[in-house]
Amino acid sequence: MSIRGVSKSFGSTQALESISLDLYPGEALALVGENGAGKSTLLKILSGAHTADQGELTIDGEPYLPSSPMRARELGVAMIYQELSLAPHLTVLENILLGRDSTLFGILKRSDEKKIAARALERIGQPHIDLNTQVRRLTPAERQLVEIARALAGEARILIMDEPTSSLTALDTRNLFKAIRDLKEQGVSILYVSHFLEEVMEIGDRAVILRDGRSVAEGNLNELTIPEIIHHMIGRDIDEFFPKVPHQPGETILRVENLEGLRLPRGVSLEVRRGEIIGIGGLVGAGRSEFLRTIFGLDPLKKGLVQVVKSKENLAHSSPLSALWVDGGEIRKRWQAGLGFVSEDRKNEGLATSLSIGENLSLTRLKPYTQRGIFLPWKRYQACSEWIRKLGIVCRSPDQPVRALSGGNQQKVAFGRLLHHDADLLLLDEPTRGIDVASKAHLYRLIGEAAAQGKAVVMVSSYLPELFGVCDRLAVMRKGILSELRPVPEWTEEQVMRFAVADNSTEIRISGGALG
Amino acid sequence: MKALLRWNPTLILGQFAGLAIIYLIFFLLGVPASFFSMDNTKLVLVQTVIVGVGALGMTLIIIGGGIDLSVGSIIALSSVTTALSYKATESLLVAVPVGILTGALSGFMNGLMVVTLRIVPFIATLGTLGIARGIAKIAAGERTVNPPDSLLSGLMQFDRGGPFYSFPPAVWIMFLLALGVSFLLNYTVFGRYTFALGSNESTARLCGVPVALLKVSLYALCGALTGVSGVLIFGQLTLGDPTVAVGKELDIIAAAVIGGGSLAGGEGSVLGSLIGAFIMSLLRSGCLKMEWPNPVQEIVIGIIIIFAVAIDQLRHRRASSE
Known part of the structure; x- marks a missing residue:
């Protein structure tokens, strides 16, 4: 796959500016960059969820213009989502073949299905996963592997993985990496996106580093070091990464x-x-x-x-x-x-994501904004504007819902709540x-x-x-x-x-x- | 200034736009001019009261992430207890509080089931739907309770041709209660906690919101408002009828949802729900003026509910993708 000069903008913000990269067969290419660097946008273009404003995409020299994720999958590009997209009540077999049931006049051909699914699991070195187990009974790691198997059953040649290990334990990550290596040997190309640079170093062959919608560096991973990558990602040195604020233990x-x-x-x-x-x-x-x-x-x-x-x-x-x-x-x-x-668990427990930043910051301590039992929203609005500045949260206003923020800014809200509470x-x-x-x-x-x-x-x-x-x-x-x-x-x-x-x-x- | 208006202005504008569209459609269909008259508007408002007051309580519960299917039965039960206690004492000072307390107690039981037995609200209140209806029938001896005439029967009457503000008392009661609930939701800690509970219960718990207590209070409060509906329906019918308001819970839920309430919780507004309730009555009135038969009315209202919610979903999706 080859990408040439892809650009995309949303309104006035330029999300991607003339990105070019190549993905070779049997290679794991790591895509790194901070949140907001344009990784998700690029992935969405590749998986067919967005279309690029400019630039061209080709696979094996043929133009690649996916109109939808479904179409992308048919063209051999499958995305493994961060939030797993399996149906928990269906079995492994049913999930792997979901959407592409092999039918003969509408009647499911059970034996064919089994063959396809078993082969897909074998290709990632997981033949022991029972096809008849309900997916909800599997561990998160096994579910991830089933998801990959599903992509393979659809004859995917390019797998896009977005933060695949964020919910896995160290041991499960090993397992996943083994599967990725097996796939590379079979000529499948992997586009791997992760915040865990150590993992990127381990599994990736090459890396492309994005910053502010531009590709700022590219290189073989055995020639790059983690500090160098971080330097490219944030545009400054790692010394500032662990800022030292002097403090003394007390009582x-x-x-x-x-x-x-x-x-x-x-x-x-x-x-x-x-x-x-x-x-x-x-x-x-x-x-x-x-x-x-x-x-x-x-x-x-x-x-x-x-x-x-x-x-x-x-x-x-x-x-x-x-x-x-x-x-x-x-x-x-x-x-x-x-x-x-x-x-x-920021999304499910830490924050009420449909509520505003101000609401989330102040929920534990509404007293300063309450007089004789009456809550005064404008008082909180002012106070929270101040907190947002102190915490360095990038947003339009305290009334913006938390779900519209990037992960990093969301976490600042979750942490800021403790500071607001004093x-x-x-x-x-x-x-x-x-x-x-x-x-x-x-x-x-x-x-x-x-x-x-x-x-x-x-x-x-x-x-x-x-x-x-x-x-x-x-x-x-x-x-x-x-x-x-x-x-x-x-x-x-x-x-x-x-x-x-x-x-x-x-x-x-x-x-x-x-x-x- | 935007902080002053806790509600999302575009959301409310949406409900008003819906209202305008319904008027426009009936106009294009050539509805008799009397449909647009002040008297008819007042009549529609009066017909909104029962569902409207119920929708106030439902709005609280829906914002808190719950649902109450038992409100129709509770309206009937409250109307029966109001009638029974008025028959016995001939005092509204007893009968009205009894009716409201009946509702509050039923709601309290709902809340208690949800919190202690950990039954999902849908099922718990589905149970109450049957239980409250059964109790109402037993209490009334399976027929209507006919007490002597009371002042309550005047609540829904109004002078035709009076000045525009001459609403019947029941409409004023609805408006006052709406103001109260709106204040509660937007200008009290209780309200903030309710939104937090509905948006994400785990977060609410993490932040020290007394989740169980809050849920029980919400159901009890909704019950009390439903009790008010029961008292009003008693006034309207001048009798306690255990078979009244069957299926009203669906109208009430629909009003809250048309009004921008999300069944996933964390969203909704009092003004929206009132408009939602008004829209439902307006549709009935329009269909009547068009002399469409009852079944057609039902179909039209069903279609409107589906469209209202679909449009709302669309707006949400656009808002969140921005």
Whole structure:
């Protein structure tokens, strides 16, 4: 496939400016760039959802002008969507053949179907997936693979993958990469889009870097380094990536003792001090999210102590009745005690995306805009305009719905809510997942500034450079148990990984949160 | 200034445009001029009251992401309890609160089922639809309850040819309640929480919104407003009828949806719902003036509902792709 001088504009904004690139058979080409760089627009043009204003697209020298995603698929270009597009109640077989059922006078030919589907699964090295299982019973990773199989069953020669690993665990990602390698050998071309540069380095052969709708660099990935790529993406150096805001640890603000959830965590203790950023590493599924959520009252609790030192009250009591009657009241108490939480699931839990930026920022603390029980919208409008400026959110007005923002700006709203609330203790669950590099750097600075103001931060992350670049002290969780909390310089990335995956670690003392 | 108007002006303009289009269509169809008269408009407004007041409560619930299918039955039950208590005491000071409380209590039960038994609102209120209707029939002894004449019977009467503001009391009651609900939605924390709940329940919970309490209050409030509808229908009929308002829940939901309410929650407006209710009555009136038979009316109204919602969807899609 070859793309020459493709441009596209929406109204007055030029989304793509004269992009040219080539995709060779059996190659994995990585497309990287910040959010808003034009990646999605380019993908939509390739998959037939948009048409280009200018430029030409060819496949094997033939003009390629898809009028719809359906037509693109017929021409051999299939897009694997970020949000999976399988029908959960149908079986693997039915999903793979959906829309292209081989019929004989309207009667489904079961045996043919089976053959086609089984061959598609075999091509990605997954013949063990049972064709008769309902898709909803599969893991997210298996669903992704089924989606790829579906594209292959449609004789796709070019696969476009948009952030395919964002919801996968490390192990599942391995599996997916293996499938991608198999496909490359079979001559299928892959256009791979991801924010995870480490993955891009691993799976890609070449990379094209987009910035502001232009292609700014192109090269073989074995000749490019990650700092170079980031430099091209943001147009400046990586030094500014982890901005250092000096901060000093102060008195203890939160004490967690022997916290147990229904399943995870299994007896975790932790003391958090003001002016300190604590990082929690570990694998997905180790119980890190559950730990934060149990502290915050979002996940059920078996026993333990969660105490804001100032008030001495144990927040972690729960009676069945309170769950019944004042659902959300437990969490309300946390906010009142000065705790704040950012969810890892921005779209489904973190933000009410159909509501405005102002609404999302201020929901936990409407009091300043309320007089004698009457809510005054214009007061909030003014205050939120100010917050938007402080947080560096790119938008038209506080009344704009959150769903219209890019991922990075959405995350700034989710994080900004804690600052607007003036929470003393910020619990952050994967605060920078799936957002662009510039927004990441911005959030790191906001986190540092919060610590400098004497707030305490507990941050769960799967992104090691971020844990090392941002945190003061670090602990690793495995199977619901937290390692010793040590200053970051006393850890190496290797040690973190070893603790995260080790089955019985003798080297690293497992202490339920002895202070480092 | 835009912040002052919490509602989306284009959305409301859409409803007014819909209204204008319906007038235009009937004009082109050559409807008798009396259709456009002030007296007919007032008559249509009076006929809007029952659905309109019910739609106020439904708007609250729909914005909060729920649905209440039991409102038709609750109207009947409230009209019966109002009639029974008026028959027993001959005091409106007792009968009216009893009618409203009947509705509130029914709504409260709906909310409680949704929250504690974790039944989806559609099913919980479908159950109440049957239960409330059954209780109404038993309470009334399976016939109408005929109390002596009361002041309530004057609520829906108006002088033909009076000045333009001479609406019957029931219409004023509807307007006042609408103002109240609109205020509640737009200028109180309760309202902000309701929008948050409907837009994303998980987010609302995360932000410390007392989700369960809020839901129960919403259903109870909707029940109370439905109770008002029941009292008004009692006034209109001057009797308590356990078989009245069958299927009214669909009119009420349709009014809220024509008025811009999204069944997915988080969207809707009081003014929109009132216009929606008015549109429904206007269509009936127009069909009557055209001397179309009843079945034709039903078909026309069905078509309008589908188109109204389809146009709304289109506008939404365009708004979100911008």
